[in-house]
Amino acid sequence: MELSVNEKLxxxxxxxxxxxxxxxxxxxxxxxxxxxxxxxxxRAEIEEKIILNMHKKGYTSxxxxxIVEKSVREVEAVxxxxxxxxx
Numbered sequence: 406m407e408l409s410v411n412e413k414l415x416x417x418x419x420x421x422x423x424x425x426x427x428x429x430x431x432x433x434x435x436x437x438x439x440x441x442x443x444x445x446x447x448r449a450e451i452e453e454k455i456i457l458n459m460h461k462k463g464y465t466s467x468x469x470x471x472i473v474e475k476s477v478r479e480v481e482a483v484x485x486x487x488x489x490x491x492x
Contacts, residue, residue: 410437456483 414433417423452473459469466484470477
C-alpha cells in the first residue's frame, strides 16, 4: 500500500505516539523519496530488459514502442545503450 508522507507521519503520531519535530518530518520525507527512487529504478531496469529481449527476438523498434508504451526514440536509446560496441 502506498501512503503519502503526511499519511505516514499521521500514523506515526497517532498510532505510535511518536512526537514529530521538523527533523523527524524531514527524515521521513527523505526516506519516502528514497524508496520511490528505488521503485522507479527497478521499474526502469525491468522495462529495459523487456525492450532488449524483444529486440533480440526480432521485434522492430516500432512494435516494441507500441507494446511498452514508449516512443520509438526511447526504445532505440535503450537498445543502443546496451548493444556491444564490437559485435
